[in-house]
Amino acid sequence: MTKYVCIGGCGYIYDPLKGDERRGTARGTSFESLPDTWRCPVCDVTKSEFAPW
Numbered sequence: 001m002t003k004y005v006c007i008g009g010c011g012y013i014y015d016p017l018k019g020d021e022r023r024g025t026a027r028g029t030s031f032e033s034l035p036d037t038w039r040c041p042v043c044d045v046t047k048s049e050f051a052p053w
Contacts, residue, residue: 001031002016002030003015003052003053004051006045006049006050007049007050007051010040010045012040012042014031014034014050016031023039023041025038031047031050034047
């Protein structure tokens with residue numbers, strides 16, 4: 001699974017193997033499977049502000 005990095009300013013890396021505990025996303029959830037309403041847990045930008053890492 002591909003990791004994605006926030007290019008909106010903070011550099012947060014979404015790792016599908018870890019999920020996003022702060023937003024209730026289970027481990028093993030691919031970035032593509034995240035809802036369009038998902039936002040960066042650090043700087044709150046939208047999913048469109050992420051790029052493959």
